[in-house]
Structures are given as C-alpha cells and as structure tokens.
Amino acid sequence: MKKPILEENAVLSVQSCQKLYGINRGCQDINFDLYPGEVLGIVGESGSGKSTLLNCLSGNNQPDHGAIIYRDSVGMAQDIYEMNEARRRLLMRSEFGIVKQNPKDGLRMRVSAGANIGERLMAVGDRHYGDIRTKAGDWLTQVEMPKDRLDDMPFEFSGGMQQRLQIARVLVTRPRLVLMDEPTGGLDVSVQAKLLDLIRSLVSELNLSVIMVTHDLAVARLLCDRLLVMQQSRVIEQGLTDQVLDDPQHPYTQLLVSSVLTP
Amino acid sequence: MSYVSENSAIVTRNDGALLTIQNLYKQFELHTQKNTSIPIFNDLSLVFKKSECTVLVGPSGLGKSTLLKCLYGNYKIDQGEVLVHFDDENVDMATCSAQMINALRRNVIGYVSQFLRVIPRVPAIDLVSEPLISQGCAPEQAIEKAQVMLRRLSIPENLWNLSPTTFSGGEQQRINIARGFIADYPILLLDEPTASLDHRNVQVVIELIHEAKAHGTAIVGIFHDEHVRDQVSDVTINLAEVAQ
Amino acid sequence: MPNQSEYNFAYLDEQSKRTIRRGLLKAVAIPGHQVPFAGREMPMPYGWGTGGVQVTASILGADDCLKVIDQGSDDTTNAVSIRRFFDKTALVETTTDTEAATVIQTRHRIPEQPLTNNQILVFQVPIPEPLRFIEPSESETMKMHALEEYGVMHVKLYEDIAHHGHIATTYAYPVHVNGRYVMDPSPIPKFDNPKMHMSDALLLFGAGREKRLYAIPPYTDVKSLDFDDHPFEIQQWDQSCALCGCEHSFLDEVIVNDEGERMFVCSDSHFCQQRVNAKLNMSEAVEV
Numbered sequence: 001m002k003k004p005i006l007e008e009n010a011v012l013s014v015q016s017c018q019k020l021y022g023i024n025r026g027c028q029d030i031n032f033d034l035y036p037g038e039v040l041g042i043v044g045e046s047g048s049g050k051s052t053l054l055n056c057l058s059g060n061n062q063p064d065h066g067a068i069i070y071r072d073s074v075g076m077a078q079d080i081y082e083m084n085e086a087r088r089r090l091l092m093r094s095e096f097g098i099v100k101q102n103p104k105d106g107l108r109m110r111v112s113a114g115a116n117i118g119e120r121l122m123a124v125g126d127r128h129y130g131d132i133r134t135k136a137g138d139w140l141t142q143v144e145m146p147k148d149r150l151d152d153m154p155f156e157f158s159g160g161m162q163q164r165l166q167i168a169r170v171l172v173t174r175p176r177l178v179l180m181d182e183p184t185g186g187l188d189v190s191v192q193a194k195l196l197d198l199i200r201s202l203v204s205e206l207n208l209s210v211i212m213v214t215h216d217l218a219v220a221r222l223l224c225d226r227l228l229v230m231q232q233s234r235v236i237e238q239g240l241t242d243q244v245l246d247d248p249q250h251p252y253t254q255l256l257v258s259s260v261l262t263p
Numbered sequence: 264m265s266y267v268s269e270n271s272a273i274v275t276r277n278d279g280a281l282l283t284i285q286n287l288y289k290q291f292e293l294h295t296q297k298n299t300s301i302p303i304f305n306d307l308s309l310v311f312k313k314s315e316c317t318v319l320v321g322p323s324g325l326g327k328s329t330l331l332k333c334l335y336g337n338y339k340i341d342q343g344e345v346l347v348h349f350d351d352e353n354v355d356m357a358t359c360s361a362q363m364i365n366a367l368r369r370n371v372i373g374y375v376s377q378f379l380r381v382i383p384r385v386p387a388i389d390l391v392s393e394p395l396i397s398q399g400c401a402p403e404q405a406i407e408k409a410q411v412m413l414r415r416l417s418i419p420e421n422l423w424n425l426s427p428t429t430f431s432g433g434e435q436q437r438i439n440i441a442r443g444f445i446a447d448y449p450i451l452l453l454d455e456p457t458a459s460l461d462h463r464n465v466q467v468v469i470e471l472i473h474e475a476k477a478h479g480t481a482i483v484g485i486f487h488d489e490h491v492r493d494q495v496s497d498v499t500i501n502l503a504e505v506a507q
Numbered sequence: 508m509p510n511q512s513e514y515n516f517a518y519l520d521e522q523s524k525r526t527i528r529r530g531l532l533k534a535v536a537i538p539g540h541q542v543p544f545a546g547r548e549m550p551m552p553y554g555w556g557t558g559g560v561q562v563t564a565s566i567l568g569a570d571d572c573l574k575v576i577d578q579g580s581d582d583t584t585n586a587v588s589i590r591r592f593f594d595k596t597a598l599v600e601t602t603t604d605t606e607a608a609t610v611i612q613t614r615h616r617i618p619e620q621p622l623t624n625n626q627i628l629v630f631q632v633p634i635p636e637p638l639r640f641i642e643p644s645e646s647e648t649m650k651m652h653a654l655e656e657y658g659v660m661h662v663k664l665y666e667d668i669a670h671h672g673h674i675a676t677t678y679a680y681p682v683h684v685n686g687r688y689v690m691d692p693s694p695i696p697k698f699d700n701p702k703m704h705m706s707d708a709l710l711l712f713g714a715g716r717e718k719r720l721y722a723i724p725p726y727t728d729v730k731s732l733d734f735d736d737h738p739f740e741i742q743q744w745d746q747s748c749a750l751c752g753c754e755h756s757f758l759d760e761v762i763v764n765d766e767g768e769r770m771f772v773c774s775d776s777h778f779c780q781q782r783v784n785a786k787l788n789m790s791e792a793v794e795v
Contacts, residue, residue: 001281001348001349001350001371001449002349002350003349003350003351003354004363004366004369004370004371006360006362006363006366007362038365085650085654086654086655089654089656093658108641108662111641111662112666112669112670114665114669115662115665115669118662119659120658122658122659122661122662122665123656123658124658125658127661127735128734128735128736129664129665129668129734129735132665132734133665150669151669151670193382193383193384196382196383197382197383197384197385200382204396204397222380222381222382225361226361240337242337243336243337243338243339246332246337246338247291247332247337247338247339249292249339250294251294251295254294254295255295258295
C-alpha cells in the first residue's frame with residue numbers, strides 16, 4: 001500500500017510567538033504549523049491567552065517577538081508583521097477571514113445584509129452592482145438564509161442568523177485562512193448545531209484552513225482536527241483532538257476534560 | 264513490502280504484515296485522582312497481516328479497547344513503536360505528526376467504535392458517504408455506495424435523510440459499521456461492532472468482514488459474541504497472556 | 508465710515524492667513540487630500556461658512572473682486588453677510604457677476620457659467636471626511652486614505668441601488684480625485700460634479716468646524732464613484748426654467764402660492780438673470 005502524501009507547505013507557521021501584558025498574561029512560546037484544510041482549535045479557560053494569540057494571528061496585535069509566517073495563494077511565505085501595512089490589511093480582507101464572537105462586532109449593523117456580504121467584494125475591486133448582488137444572494141443561500149432577506153438589516157435577524165451572515169460576509173472573498181473566536185458562543189444549543197454543521201461543510205467544500213478559539217470542548221471535538229490547550233499564556237498540550245480529549249497527558253488538560261459533562 | 268530493521272538495512276517483508284507493534288508500553292497517569300498510575304501494556308509486540316482477522320480476547324480491563332485506540336492514534340503511545348508498513352517505508356504512529364495520523368485515518372485505518380459521535384443534524388446518508396468523499400470520491404458515487412451499504416444493513420430508507428442522533432442504539436451502531444466498511448481501508452479496527460445487533464445484521468457484518476479480508480484488509484477486532492468470533496477469526500490473541 | 512478699514516486686511520492677522528496659505532499649498536500639491544489647519548474663531552457661528560471665510564480671507568488680494576453665493580443665489584442672508592463682511596474688512600470690490608469675480612465663495616453650488624483659469628472657487632464644507640458615514644474613527648479613516656482602502660465607499664452606493672433601484676445620493680456625491688484620493692465635494696448637487704473634472708479654475712475647500720483644507724488644482728481628473736452597470740448620472744428635469752427657459756441648468760422647485768402651485772427656476776440666480784436680460788435685449792433689438 002502507498003504512503004499518504006502530506007501537504008508539505010504550511011499555510012501558517014507560528015514560531016516562538018510572544019505577546020505579554022504581565023507575568024504569564026498574554027501568550028508566549030507559541031509554536032505550531034497549520035496545513036491546508038486543517039481545523040485547529042485553541043482551548044483553555046478565560047485569561048489563558050487564547051484571544052491574545054488570535055489577535056496576534058489576525059494582524060491586530062504585533063507580537064513582542066517571534067514570527068507569524070503566512071504562505072499566500074501564490075506560494076510566497078512572509079511574516080505578516082514584516083510586510084507593509086497596506087499588504088497586511090489587503091490580506092486580512094482577502095485571503096484571511098475573521099469571524100468575531102459577537103456578530104455585531106463583525107457586521108455593519110446599519111447597512112443591509114447584501115451590502116454586508118458585498119463589502120469585501122467591493123473592497124477588493126468589484127465594481128459591478130449586478131454581479132455583487134448575485135454573489136451576495138448566492139452566499140446568503142449557502143449559509144441557509146432565504147434570499148429574499150438580502151435587503152434586510154442585520155438587526156432584524158436572530159443571533160444565529162447574524163452569525164451566519166457574518167460567515168457569509170467573510171467567506172465571500174474565498175479566504176484561505178479563517179480565524180474564529182467562539183463562533184457558537186452566545187447561541188442557543190439548537191442554533192449551535194446548525195452552525196457547526198454549516199461551518200464543517202464549508203470547511204471541507206472550500207478546503208479552508210481554520211483556527212478556532214473555543215472553550216467548548218464538545219464543539220472542539222466535532223470541528224477540530226487538532227487542539228492546542230492553553231494555560232497561563234502557554235500551550236501546555238497539543239495534538240490530535242480526540243487524543244487530547246480522550247487521553248490527556250497534562251494535569252491541567254485532565255482537569256479540563258474531566259470537568260465538563262460531555263466532552 | 265519492506266521495513267527498516269534496527270540496523271537500518273532494508274529488509275523485504277514477505278510475511279504480509281501491514282501493522283506491527285513493537286515493545287509497546289502504555290499506562291494512564293491520573294493526575295487529578297491522587298496521581299494514580301494504571302499500567303496497561305508492558306513491552307507488547309504483535310504483528311497484523313494482510314487478509315487476516317486478528318481477534319483480541321481476554322477478561323475486560325486488560326486493554327483490548329485501549330489497544331485499538333493506540334492503533335488508531337486515539338491514545339498516546341508512551342514507548343515503543345506502532346509501525347504501518349507501506350511499500351517504500353514505515354510510518355511509526357507513536358512519533359509521526361498529527362497531520363500524518365489524520366491522513367492515515369482518512370486513507371489507511373478505519374475504526375468502528377461502539378459509540379457514534381457526530382454533529383447533530385447531519386443526515387445518515389451524508390455521514391456514511393463522508394469517508395469516501397474525504398478520500399476524493401465523487402459525491403454522487405459515494406452516495407450511491409452509501410445507499411447500498413445502508414440497504415444491506417437494513418436501515419429503513421425513510422431514515423436515510425435524518426440525523427442518526429435520534430436513532431436507536433442498534434441503528435447508530437450500524438451507521439458506524441457502514442462508515443467503517445464503506446471506504447475499503449487496508450487496516451480496519453473493530454470494537455465490538457455486533458454488540459447491539461440482531462441476528463440478521465450480525466450475519467451482514469460477518470459477510471462484510473469476509474469481503475474485507477478478501478480485499479486484503481488486515482482486521483483487528485474485539486467480539487463478545489463467540490459465534491461471530493468463530494466465523495471471522497484467523498488469529499486469536501489473549502491479552503492476558505501477552506500483555507504482561 | 509473711514510476709507511481705511513479698522514480691521515487688518517480681510518479680518519485675519521497676517522500670520523494666520525499665512526499658515527492657511529501654507530496649508531492650501533500642500534492641499535493643491537496633493538489633490539483631494541485633507542490638510543489640517545489651525546482654524547481661527549470667526550465672528551460667525553460654525554455652520555455658516557467659517558471654513559470658507561478663512562480660506563477666502565487668506566487668498567484675497569486688494570485688487571480681487573469677490574462674489575459670494577449660497578445655493579446658487581447671491582442674495583440670501585448668508586451670501587449677503589459674507590459679502591458685506593469682506594466689503595467691510597478688506598474693502599475689496601464685490602460683485603454678483605460670475606464673470607467679473609476673481610474669487611467666488613460658495614455654499615452648495617458651482618455656478619452654471621464655466622469658470623476660467625483666473626478664478627478661484629472657495630467651498631464651504633460641513634463634513635470633509637467622505638468615509639465618516641461608515642467609519643467613525645479618525646485614525647482609521649486616515650489610514651484608509653493612506654492605504655487607498657476605498658472599497659467601503661461603494662457600500663453606500665450599493666445600498667442606494669438596493670433600496671431605490673438607482674443611486675439615490677444626490678448631493679455630496681463622493682469623487683475620486685486624480686486617481687488617488689476619495690473626496691467629499693461638499694454638499695453640492697451631483698449635477699455639479701462633472702464641472703470639477705478638468706476645471707479651468709482652482710477649487711479650494713475649507714471646513715471650519717473640522718479644521719480641514721483640501722483642493723482640486725486646475726485640470727485635474729475628477730471622477731464620480733459609480734458601478735459599471737449603474738454609471739454616474741446627473742439630475743434631469745422635464746421642465747425648463749420658468750423665468751429664462753434654460754433647459755440644461757440646475758432647477759429649484761418654488762412654491763408660488765397657497766394653492767401649492769409650483770414653478771421651476773434656475774438655482775443660479777445670476778445666470779438666470781443674465782439670460783432674462785439677454786432675452787429682453789434681443790426682443791428690444793427686434794422691436795427697434
């Protein structure tokens with residue numbers, strides 16, 4: 001039998017990333033590679049440094065030291081903080097996608113759903129209203145929302161729909177790397193399931209690489225290929241999701257896993 | 264088939280081994296429970312061959328399921344090697360990357376567990392066709408094969424488009440079996456696949472195992488049911504004898 | 508009234524005028540770019556043209572001839588007050604004649620009669636930042652200008668078409684200047700936007716409350732933002748001017764009596780008057 005051929009080039013390579021606000025506050029000694037199509041979960045309690053790390057990765061927070069190397073669609077690898085700001089910001093609205101925990105932070109609440117989805121298209125140069133509108137409508141369908149709500153305002157939507165709208169808004173430019181901060185955070189359980197399914201099918205359809213911060217281990221199990229467990233600014237354990245959850249090695253991970261009802 | 268021996272010379276393996284366990288050590292350290300250590304395997308070595316069904320037996324608590332989980336990368340290997348033998352080289356599951364283990368799970372090693380853990384809301388037909396699609400099979404073809412599989416396992420057609428989270432234990436078990444057998448993995452791990460099945464479906468599973476063996480699959484299984492064991496087993500390993 | 512003004516020439520002190528002129532030079536050098544300036548308190552409330560007045564004060568010379576219009580009209584309160592202000596503080600000649608003026612301060616219009624290369628048009632600007640409606644943070648809008656991130660400008664136009672079927676923005680219609688900066692042309696009707704493109708006259712913009720200057724030098728490319736399938740269009744009327752009969756000027760709708768009867772007249776009062784006079788002269792000439 002033939003050995004599986006692995007993708008050699010990581011989409012994102014994080015090397016000794018550190019951003020500290022105090023002793024063990026923030027994140028430090030972070031090292032990992034993310035490969036195309038992989039979903040990486042970052043779990044840990046509040047204050048463990050998950051969000052600091054995610055902010056470093058999303059270009060909003062320059063690390064004290066270390067490198068965050070992104071390999072772009074044409075195969076050029078570069079530290080996102082070493083490129084000029086114009087290019088970094090362009091990447092953030094084209095090849096990166098950032099999904100906020102609270103959809104109100106990721107959406108423009110005072111413009112229609114269609115304009116929210118279309119914005120990133122217009123930001124990368126689309127100037128044909130008809131095309132933009134068609135694409136926006138298609139994406140609304142993709143995230144399982146009725147097309148006839150294209151001209152409705154985000155505040156008219158439920159929380160789950162707002163989150164799906166945010167995902168459509170981010171995915172419309174076909175990003176390669178999506179960063180999600182507690183995407184199912186404030187949602188009802190039934191809505192969560194729907195969203196999990198949606199995220200998972202989009203990930204495989206679009207071959208997205210995803211980094212997802214969550215404190216919900218059940219969500220992590222269902223969506224993530226790999227996990228990083230953070231405690232007090234450091235990654236204390238990392239590995240395959242089911243290995244970390246079913247056979248945790250570090251005392252803190254064991255505590256974390258044994259503390260939830262259905263991991 | 265070949266593997267790198269200890270003195271690094273390439274030795275051709277013509278014994279048909281697909282999976283080798285060498286000097287496996289495994290124990291659980293329970294840090295949250297008074298730092299208890301539970302030793303499971305102490306220098307375990309086994310070989311699993313092409314077209315052979317190896318049945319693990321022994322009293323419960325000896326680590327039959329644990330061994331399958333070590334072979335699937337689900338449990339960490341403390342020491343020793345779990346080698347998957349490929350045409351040109353071996354991959355050691357104890358030391359290879361998570362990325363490699365995911366690739367092995369996608370293409371090489373299948374696993375039928377006793378429990379179904381899936382995202383709620385995903386229809387049964389999609390769950391069963393998923394392993395094929397992730398191997399690159401065209402969705403229409405994968406769905407077709409999934410239908411055949413579900414029909415064989417007597418899952419009523421009106422359930423195909425429902426999520427198995429609401430299915431009975433036996434039905435969920437059969438979804439697991441369908442997922443395990445649909446993709447023709449060269450290595451298949453079965454953890455009590457027939458535990459909650461009726462006689463007719465047990466017979467189907469036995470057939471599936473025979474077909475897989477005919478394809479060359481190496482099967483490692485745990486079966487409570489002596490009737491099944493007798494029908495499928497080529498090699499029986501009593502962990503009580505080899506593990507300590 | 509003594510012949511000599513009791514004020515420094517054009518009210519502002521020389522140093523203040525000089526800093527504003529320096530700002531204007533920079534603004535001219537970078538068309539469409541907003542330059543901050545140390546705005547002075549003027550003897551009028553914000554919103555009445557303090558920005559425009561400071562620009563006018565800074566560029567006026569003793570031999571200039573000043574015209575002031577408000578919504579195209581020379582005789583509204585705002586226009587009359589500002590004209591008198593400079594009449595009193597700079598003792599410059601003032602006029603209502605577009606052709607005779609060397610400096611024209613305007614609120615909300617560009618004159619119908621094409622301007623020439625020895626004229627300067629000074630705009631009063633309430634909100635200079637075209638990105639403000641979508642981005643409240645000043646540091647962020649500065650960054651967006653610096654990096655030419657103007658995609659969001661089309662969000663507003665998209666919303667217009669989605670809700671009204673066409674671009675419903677009719678005034679303060681954003682323009683792309685010299686292929687670089689997106690600029691708010693102040694609340695002029697979009698009817699006037701094409702007049703800024705390759706204009707012979709220098710166009711200066713002053714925002715008093717926000718303390719920003721910007722400019723369009725003569726012969727600069729000025730493009731109104733639009734979509735490929737919804738190109739920029741100016742307003743059109745079925746009517747012609749009830750007074751002068753003009754069919755291509757910007758018309759104001761005027762309600763003439765309590766019955767709600769309306770008529771449409773040129774918003775540029777001097778332009779209209781000129782045409783009416785010309786007609787009268789013609790008919791007189793015919794009679795003779």
